[in-house]
Amino acid sequence: MNERANQPAMISERYNPGAAEPKWQSVWDENGTFVTENHDPRPKYYVLEMFPYPSGRIHMGHVRNYTMGDVVARYKRAKGFNVLHPMGWDAFGMPAENAAMQNKVHPKEWTYENIANMRAQLKAMGLSLDWSREFATCDVDYYHRQQQLFLDFFEKGIVYRKESKVNWDPVDQTVLANEQVIDGRGWRSGAVVEQRDLTQWFFKISDESEDLLEKLDTLKEWPEKVRLMQRNWIGRSEGLRIHFEFSGPKPANHESIEVFTTRPDTLFGASFMALSPEHPIAATIAKDDPALQDFVEECRRLGTSVAALETAEKKGYATGYSVRHPFVENQELPVYVANFILMDYGTGAIFGCPAHDQRDLDFARAYGLPVRPVVVPEGTEPESFEVGDVAFTEDGLLANSEFLDGLTIEEAKEEVASRLETRTVSEKPAATRQVNFRLRDWGISRQRYWGCPIPIVHCDTCGVVPVKSEDLPVKLPDDVVIDRPGNPLDRHDEWRNVACPKCGKPARRETDTMDTFVDSSWYFARFTDPKADDPTNPEVANAWLPVDQYIGGIEHAILHLLYSRFFARAMSKTGHLAVDEPFKGLFTQGMVTHETYRTDTGDWKSPAELRFEDVDGTRRAFDRETGEEVSIGGIEKMSKSKRNTVDPTDILETFGADTARWFMLSDTPPERDLEWTSKGAEGAFRFVQRVYRLFYEFQNLNPEVKEMSNFGSDALEIRKAAHAALANVESDIEKLGFNRAVARIYELVNILGRIELTADMKEDVLAAYSEALTILANIMAPMTPHLCEECWSLLGSKSLLAEAPWPTCDHQLLIEDLITLPVQVNGKKRGSVTVAVDADQQSVEDAVLAEDFVQKALDGKPPRKLIVVPKRIVNVVV
RNA sequence: GCCCCCUUGGUGAAAUUGGUAAACACAGCGGACUUAAAAUCCGUAGCCUUCGGGCUUGCCGGUUCAAGUCCGGCAGGGGGCACCA
Numbered sequence: 001m002n003e004r005a006n007q008p009a010m011i012s013e014r015y016n017p018g019a020a021e022p023k024w025q026s027v028w029d030e031n032g033t034f035v036t037e038n039h040d041p042r043p044k045y046y047v048l049e050m051f052p053y054p055s056g057r058i059h060m061g062h063v064r065n066y067t068m069g070d071v072v073a074r075y076k077r078a079k080g081f082n083v084l085h086p087m088g089w090d091a092f093g094m095p096a097e098n099a100a101m102q103n104k105v106h107p108k109e110w111t112y113e114n115i116a117n118m119r120a121q122l123k124a125m126g127l128s129l130d131w132s133r134e135f136a137t138c139d140v141d142y143y144h145r146q147q148q149l150f151l152d153f154f155e156k157g158i159v160y161r162k163e164s165k166v167n168w169d170p171v172d173q174t175v176l177a178n179e180q181v182i183d184g185r186g187w188r189s190g191a192v193v194e195q196r197d198l199t200q201w202f203f204k205i206s207d208e209s210e211d212l213l214e215k216l217d218t219l220k221e222w223p224e225k226v227r228l229m230q231r232n233w234i235g236r237s238e239g240l241r242i243h244f245e246f247s248g249p250k251p252a253n254h255e256s257i258e259v260f261t262t263r264p265d266t267l268f269g270a271s272f273m274a275l276s277p278e279h280p281i282a283a284t285i286a287k288d289d290p291a292l293q294d295f296v297e298e299c300r301r302l303g304t305s306v307a308a309l310e311t312a313e314k315k316g317y318a319t320g321y322s323v324r325h326p327f328v329e330n331q332e333l334p335v336y337v338a339n340f341i342l343m344d345y346g347t348g349a350i351f352g353c354p355a356h357d358q359r360d361l362d363f364a365r366a367y368g369l370p371v372r373p374v375v376v377p378e379g380t381e382p383e384s385f386e387v388g389d390v391a392f393t394e395d396g397l398l399a400n401s402e403f404l405d406g407l408t409i410e411e412a413k414e415e416v417a418s419r420l421e422t423r424t425v426s427e428k429p430a431a432t433r434q435v436n437f438r439l440r441d442w443g444i445s446r447q448r449y450w451g452c453p454i455p456i457v458h459c460d461t462c463g464v465v466p467v468k469s470e471d472l473p474v475k476l477p478d479d480v481v482i483d484r485p486g487n488p489l490d491r492h493d494e495w496r497n498v499a500c501p502k503c504g505k506p507a508r509r510e511t512d513t514m515d516t517f518v519d520s521s522w523y524f525a526r527f528t529d530p531k532a533d534d535p536t537n538p539e540v541a542n543a544w545l546p547v548d549q550y551i552g553g554i555e556h557a558i559l560h561l562l563y564s565r566f567f568a569r570a571m572s573k574t575g576h577l578a579v580d581e582p583f584k585g586l587f588t589q590g591m592v593t594h595e596t597y598r599t600d601t602g603d604w605k606s607p608a609e610l611r612f613e614d615v616d617g618t619r620r621a622f623d624r625e626t627g628e629e630v631s632i633g634g635i636e637k638m639s640k641s642k643r644n645t646v647d648p649t650d651i652l653e654t655f656g657a658d659t660a661r662w663f664m665l666s667d668t669p670p671e672r673d674l675e676w677t678s679k680g681a682e683g684a685f686r687f688v689q690r691v692y693r694l695f696y697e698f699q700n701l702n703p704e705v706k707e708m709s710n711f712g713s714d715a716l717e718i719r720k721a722a723h724a725a726l727a728n729v730e731s732d733i734e735k736l737g738f739n740r741a742v743a744r745i746y747e748l749v750n751i752l753g754r755i756e757l758t759a760d761m762k763e764d765v766l767a768a769y770s771e772a773l774t775i776l777a778n779i780m781a782p783m784t785p786h787l788c789e790e791c792w793s794l795l796g797s798k799s800l801l802a803e804a805p806w807p808t809c810d811h812q813l814l815i816e817d818l819i820t821l822p823v824q825v826n827g828k829k830r831g832s833v834t835v836a837v838d839a840d841q842q843s844v845e846d847a848v849l850a851e852d853f854v855q856k857a858l859d860g861k862p863p864r865k866l867i868v869v870p871k872r873i874v875n876v877v878v
Numbered sequence: 879g880c881c882c883c884c885u886u887g888g889u890g891a892a893a894u895u896g897g898u899a900a901a902c903a904c905a906g907c908g909g910a911c912u913u914a915a916a917a918u919c920c921g922u923a924g925c926c927u928u929c930g931g932g933c934u935u936g937c938c939g940g941u942u943c944a945a946g947u948c949c950g951g952c953a954g955g956g957g958g959c960a961c962c963a
Binding site: 229259346359437558682683745746864869876 | 880882890892894897905943957961
């Protein structure tokens with residue numbers, strides 16, 4: 001134990017966070033208080049916050065996120081768990097390259113400098129992190145193991161290459177994610193985005209669709225909202241694949257068109273077939289049809305950009321071919337190629353049933369195709385039912401459908417499926433039941449420098465050859481020039497040209513790097529043994545995982561969390577883990593918001609530039625320099641563009657970490673958006689001072705506290721209040737109800753603050769007060785650890801509060817002898833009655849009926865009903 | 879367009895999951911201490927009232943002895959997906 005740990009940082013009337021916070025941080029650090037051992041007999045608890053991107057400075061969102069995680073970590077540690085609470089850096093990505101281009105600084109240098117800055121900021125928050133496990137995803141040691149994972153996935157067929165359409169920015173010479181294409185243009189360059197076919201690496205996440213969907217039900221400690229979003233994203237639908245045979249001429253090598261439908265019940269309403277422009281049959285037909293070639297080319301040009309999709313009309317090209325209706329003799333359906341059919345969902349072909357699908361209806365109206373309703377609302381005559389411009393997609397009964405007439409939709413689906421299953425079309429079953437998913441494979445290739453290199457070599461003789469494990473890591477070259485768009489790895493011949501690992505002939509490295517989402521898909525596993533030679537030490541990783549409580553922003557509800565769930569499965573299949581679900585508990589915190597300010601000319605102003613005045617009861621804002629009035633706008637997420645940010649560093653310097661932490665936890669439930677206000681921060685600071693004063697004044701009294709066994713009623717009240725707060729704070733933290741825990745602490749502090757400390761205090765009151773302060777320091781410590789450590793030492797403790805066990809609640813104290821029940825008359829509260837807590841039904845009834853206000857209400861008559869809810873309420877019905 | 883969530887005082891919210899609506903805090907108001915300020919402390923506070931009481935959880939209706947909580951409808955706000963057959 002460090003010598004200084006015995007002593008408070010100061011003994012003064014006012015708490016000085018500037019002195020206390022660094023002191024206690026270094027004491028914890030020197031004592032290794034938060035270093036976690038992998039082998040420990042205590043039960044494990046893994047709490048993790050989403051690791052930050054090292055942008056250079058922490059923001060209020062980080063403060064909120066990491067404060068919540070720290071409360072849980074400190075609380076669980078006090079409760080006797082071996083807590084793993086690590087921190088690292090999601091350090092690859094575009095901003096480093098952009099900074100490199102703008103400021104002529106190497107991405108590596110820029111990133112590590114940012115990390116150093118942000119680490120110092122996080123340390124100033126007093127987080128109970130095990131910094132010995134820290135790593136950045138751009139550390140060679142980390143991406144080395146990621147390359148090993150890639151090779152293992154490759155061997156198991158979990159990763160593969162395929163040609164796919166990408167959004168290509170011709171100016172920046174890179175692939176853009178769909179989110180980076182705005183109105184058909186690149187978000188940075190503004191260039192019109194092209195559709196290109198590129199060969200890209202993919203993870204086979206779609207193989208796990210069913211499991212990823214099913215296991216969502218087991219994630220009971222996840223927000224329902226996130227599970228729903230994932231469910232929709234995976235997008236399961238059940239349906240039927242049906243072969244439609246060509247009637248008359250057939251395109252070369254094709255006997256039939258296979259479609260996927262979720263509405264086989266509407267088969268009799270079919271009036272056309274439509275193929276995706278990318279469908280192989282369309283390509284076959286186009287060979288002999290220049291007009292179709294033109295049409296396909298036009299669709300390709302319009303592409304899949306959001307803007308194109310929103311405005312595109314339904315367009316089609318009649319191929320002249322047609323197929324047979326499976327049930328209606330002599331009915332032929334014309335085959336179109338249509339721009340609204342997606343190749344990568346289902347089979348890339350549909351049968352169109354205009355009456356019951358809006359898209360099909362729009363198409364049919366444009367091309368004069370028949371619209372025949374085959375489902376009508378119950379109780380409607382089929383003859384009188386017509387479809388106008390809106391397709392009928394609601395429930396109803398089958399009509400105009402021969403053997404299906406009168407059936408429900410579900411019955412009809414089943415009937416069609418069972419009839420077609422047993423039939424054959426060119427020796428294959430005419431239909432098969434199938435489950436389809438919206439989820440597509442995860443394309444991970446990025447044409448960028450600052451990412452994890454894909455450990456593959458392309459050889460003219462051997463093709464795609466994985467780098468040998470023993471030759472890993474494939475290190476990023478440091479000597480790159482990032483002065484123009486495109487991937488500098490492509491231009492780095494020395495790095496690029498290597499011998500083929502198989503045949504030794506000259507070959508070329510894969511120059512694509514991995515999507516940064518890959519990096520963040522397994523970091524939680526690496527934290528369990530960050531120095532291991534393999535990606536994980538399975539024994540250790542399996543002991544720690546799953547993460548018991550994961551905390552982060554809702555913006556990661558789908559991609560990051562889904563990818564991580566996929567990775568856990570893929571890593572389990574390759575022997576690195578034995579868990580499928582990486583995160584047992586998930587909590588998504590709300591954003592930090594702030595008022596916005598704008599000048600008449602529309603410029604945003606930051607709160608630091610303004611001074612505020614109350615003019616006739618309204619708050620108004622003025623520019624500090626020019627005095628110009630600025631209008632106060634809406635409360636929005638803190639963002640650089642709206643300039644409504646507050647720098648955590650300023651707050652830490654002015655008020656200290658504990659004030660910032662306390663504010664973050666107070667008032668607003670953690671899942672909701674929290675508005676940062678300077679008044680609120682000042683209020684939190686005042687409270688920190690108030691708590692300190694309780695301890696300061698107590699130690700100033702220099703009391704001699706004796707062990708007591710008998711307490712008078714005053715002392716008992718204090719003890720009750722303290723133990724009630726203890727019990728409540730405990731259950732609130734367990735439920736992550738930090739705002740409620742804060743309110744309970746206010747209550748206790750209010751009660752203690754009303755007690756006057758005097759030299760001649762009764763011994764039992766003194767003992768109770770001392771006990772209450774001890775409890776207060778303990779239950780508040782997870783939230784304001786420096787303050788509480790300081791107060792703890794003021795009480796004369798020789799040990800560290802951060803290492804102290806959670807106090808035990810004396811539940812006997814919380815049991816009352818008497819209870820006051822509200823009494824309602826006809827459901828409205830009219831009074832109350834005080835009875836023994838264990839009073840039986842009859843004696844409560846007697847007590848209630850003896851009350852004047854009840855007698856008055858009854859007016860001499862017996863009650864019609866007398867409801868007694870034990871320990872809750874009484875209701876007299878007259 | 880489809881799916882989901884939310885709506886409680888001036889403000890952030892609480893309410894043991896159907897049982898006293900507004901705990902706790904912020905802002906306010908009144909007061910004490912002080913030459914003054916800062917700091918601190920005490921008090922006060924949903925609305926209406928003929929002072930008996932009446933009304934009150936976005937609006938309308940329902941179930942119930944009892945509804946912020948459950949059910950149906952409507953309005954407003956937010957989010958996710960988006961030509962997914």
